[in-house]
Amino acid sequence: MTNCMKNKDLLKEKGIIMWSDDKIEAFQKTLLDWYDANKRDLPWRRTSNPYYIWISEIMLQQTQVDTVIPYYERFIDTLPEISDLAAASEDTLLKLWEGLGYYSRVRNMKVAAGQIMADHNGIFPEDYDAIKSLKGIGPYTAGAVSSIAFNRPHPAVDGNVMRVLSRLFEIELDIGKASSRKVFEEMIHLLIDRERPGDFNQALMDLGATICTPKNYKPETSPVKDFNASYLNETWARYPIKQGKKKVREENYVVLAVPTDEGEYLFQKRASEGVLSGMWTFLMIPTEVINEDGWKSFGGSADSLTDTQAELLVDYIKNEYGLIIACDNNLKGTYTHIFSHLKWHMSIYEAVVIGETETGHSLHAIHPDDFPDTAFPVPTQKVWEMVNTITLF
DNA sequence: CATGCGTGGCG
DNA sequence: TCGCCAAGCAT
Structure with missing residues (x-):
């Protein structure tokens, strides 16, 4: 045939x-x-x-x-x-x-x-x-x-x-x-x-x-x-015949901008698989970490962290990254990033490092002067725009 | 085979 | 505002 x-x-x-x-x-x-x-x-x-x-x-x-x-x-x-x-x-x-x-x-x-x-x-x-x-x-x-x-x-x-x-x-x-x-x-x-x-x-x-x-x-x-x-x-x-898409998944994060004494910021490299694999983001902490009841920091009354939430955050950062931080409870801003199949609701705060429990953690400090040579995904760029604006004024 | 994977433009 | 859309592929 x-x-x-x-x-x-x-x-x-x-x-x-x-x-x-x-x-x-x-x-x-x-x-x-x-x-x-x-x-x-x-x-x-x-x-x-x-x-x-x-x-x-x-x-x-x-x-x-x-x-x-x-x-x-x-x-x-x-x-x-x-x-x-x-x-x-x-x-x-x-x-x-x-x-x-x-x-x-x-x-x-x-x-x-x-x-x-x-x-x-x-x-x-x-x-x-x-x-x-x-x-x-x-x-x-x-x-x-x-x-x-x-x-x-x-x-x-x-x-x-x-x-x-x-x-x-x-x-x-x-x-x-x-x-x-x-x-x-x-x-x-x-x-x-x-x-x-x-x-x-x-x-x-x-x-x-x-x-x-x-x-x-x-x-x-x-x-x-x-x-x-x-x-x-x-x-x-x-025509053409095409089925509708499914609704996107939504995730909520506390995003921490952490400057160092040398004017660098701490970034984490994402896992080698999954969304934005291997790319740099600010510290992203699922909001579940600071509230098991599904607290959301955006669009509600909880603009700033309560002292309890800040304590949970500090504990998490200590356990996960080996860093002791002091967190500013005031919300710096929010940003929602829409992927094709996912939404990230990000609430941005600032924190400073005041100690370390171990060295060699997974974070890297990058100076803004080196940002032009570093590949950042759009969510990181947007968060930086907000952090940079706030820091300047 | 269905799902995961970025981002910007458009009505 | 927000869901859909744009010269797909790997798993």
Whole structure:
């Protein structure tokens, strides 16, 4: 059985009728003509260097184009060769990635650069399976790099492509489910322009980003509206099918800004797994530590710590970090940081160290002069802004 | 396969 | 204001 027949069987099973060869050809021409006239001028579209295209694709994961551009420029300036990435320190990489989020992406890139140095003589591999086996590269990114950098006809199915296809074909599949991606990939296998696969994939993504958008969608403005079943049938508002997200978990912390005699501040490095892994924060103490009844310091009457709460805090810091502190009971400010799946409610206080019960604890003192060379996640930056403002006045 | 993983923009 | 959204991947 040919691959083509397998494709059609899978689509048939999902109730998807593929277009005729003539219609596919007409669609390719219409889409690529639109792309040639309207494609966005983006930095990574001025290069054919697979390393640079790879960087752009990783940065663009779940991240908007306007956010990525300055990060991309700085990254290729700082690490112009794959060997530079392989040799870079984690501190250097995290500083380059600071504020971009999903920090495991850049850690994975360093691992992948090592794979390329060790297994491919430092040359970015052209083979799809070799690309896909690199750390941090999944089916989307492997398809994007192989089609854009090497002109290979592999699908690159992201959220844009699933939305565009859902509307073109009135697809009933939930685009949030992992199993759906395979079906869209089979459709692209049949639809993709074999002469210009990279441009075809990028054209679909540009269409999704600029015309076939999640909100404010106006199907009559699309260059491929004549191919759009949901437009012709006036069902477009239904697509794509997507289930709602679950509510985010909320956590409450006492955050302690602790200056030293030398004008440094104490920071803790987060665990190597989990949220903001390996990054620096001020001391963060779950509020449960100072009140087992779920006391919250924000939005209520308990703006300042009671003496009992301060004592519990001092005991905790002594046991956990081996430090004796004196805590200012007055609340310095609050800040809520919203992650994709989590909320941190932070109540900020100041404390000073007045003794130590042991040395070699897990905290590090960093001077504000060195902040520009240290990678801080946004919650740490926001807390620092508040602490710095209060300290100045 | 569902969940965890950042951040900023938008209506 | 706040929930949703943006060129996904590892586990």
